[in-house]
Amino acid sequence: MKSSEGGIKYARNKKVHYIPAKPPKRDKRVGIYCRVSTNSLDQLKSLTAQVFGLTRLVAATPQWLLVDVYMDIASSKTGSSPREFARMLDDCQSHNLEIILTKSISRFGRDTVDTLEALNLLKTLGIRVIFEQESLDTADTDSDLMISIIESIAQAENKSRSENIKWGIKQRAAQGTSKLYNRKCYGYVHDKEGNLIIKDDEAKNVTKIFEMYLHGKSVIGIVAELERLGVKSPTGKDKWSKRTIDVMLSNEKYTGSVRLLDNGKYEAVYLCEDNNPAIISKETFQAVQIEKTKRSNVIKGENGVQRKSKKYSSK
Known part of the structure; x- marks a missing residue:
């Protein structure tokens, strides 16, 4: 087929093959940390839900690579740190992780002091911590603001826990089961x-x-x-x-x-x-x-x- 401008032939209606762009490389090493306080059925279901939800979040983020999942079933009264939490910190110090993803501040440390000490260590190591429920990211949050937020949440949770305990004591006393x-x-x-x-x-x-x-x-x-x-x-x-x-x-x-x-x-x-x-x-x-x-x-x-x-x- 000739063109009117010089007789050059060209093809019409050829099938075009689209080559997709290369997907982002998953090179940000992510660790998921989950914790519950008891091994009751409800708490174990909560642990499963935490792992499932956070794993989906990692999968939906193109540059994130899931390296490990750390799960603790530990009481807040335990004298020593939960084993998986300690293992996660060891992995951070070995530079095996770059990001830690956890459900909430209350699920991260046993108490306010425990949480702040861990965050200070992770900040020194350059590890980014993301609290999914509070939408907090240590990479984007000022340190003083983060401390203020953690302390406020801890106070609210302690008050709520105290009220729940008082309510339970009252109910058992009223029912004669105390x-x-x-x-x-x-x-x-x-x-x-x-x-x-x-x-x-x-x-x-x-x-x-x-x-x-x-x-x-x-x-x-x-x-x-x-x-x-x-x-x-x-x-x-x-x-x-x-x-x-x-x-x-x-x-x-x-x-x-x-x-x-x-x-x-x-x-x-x-x-x-x-x-x-x-x-x-x-x-x-x-x-x-x-x-x-x-x-x-x-x-x-x-x-x-x-x-x-x-x-x-x-x-």
């Missing part, structure tokens, strides 16, 4: 089911202590009498402390009733009557509380709480 109802004290032991039963020899001493107090003996006088009689303390020692006697004289459990959350931190108090066998009567217990108030050197007047000039003393 183990605190059957917490052992001097005069009682647990049966096979974990219920409180009277320990006879100690119960006799409890009764004696209440009687001595009502008959005019001071706490110091009761301590001296118990030591003279050779009665061992609740911890098996020859010496009794004033604090131990004072706590016993205020322990309502000896009447068979247990009062929980009576410390001002909760809006409700839970009283479980007939929780355990009684060692002393309710009347005796109330009489002791009245006597303790009489002997106290603290009085309430128009100007608030004041102390008497002299404290009640009885031999």
Whole structure:
């Protein structure tokens, strides 16, 4: 076929073959770090979800190359660093990683101090850390700002954790399932089911202590009498402390009733009557509380709480 300008032949309607551009080389070595606090089923599902989500994120980023996945199941109360976290830091120091990808700040370190120490080390090594949930990248975030963010998140999480614990304690107290109802004290032991039963020899001493107090003996006088009689303390020692006697004289459990959350931190108090066998009567217990108030050197007047000039003393 000739052109009108010089008879040069050329092809029409030829099939064009497109050569794709070379994909970016995956040369940024990435490590994924995931952590959960327990090995419960829910936590293990969370661990799986973390790994799956972060692996997809690496795969979707052309220049990233997944080198390793580090997974810890470690309690925040553990004294030593989780093994996989330590292995990851070793790999960073060996320059096997350039980027660390993790779900969130709370999943990175055990606490604020742990997190900040690790980040300072990684910054020194030139390692970039990305927190997916908070959309934070240490490569783009000022160090002071990062510290401020981490501390703020830690404070919020601690408050939330504290509220959850308080809520759990309250719920168990309200439902009567709290183990605190059957917490052992001097005069009682647990049966096979974990219920409180009277320990006879100690119960006799409890009764004696209440009687001595009502008959005019001071706490110091009761301590001296118990030591003279050779009665061992609740911890098996020859010496009794004033604090131990004072706590016993205020322990309502000896009447068979247990009062929980009576410390001002909760809006409700839970009283479980007939929780355990009684060692002393309710009347005796109330009489002791009245006597303790009489002997106290603290009085309430128009100007608030004041102390008497002299404290009640009885031999």
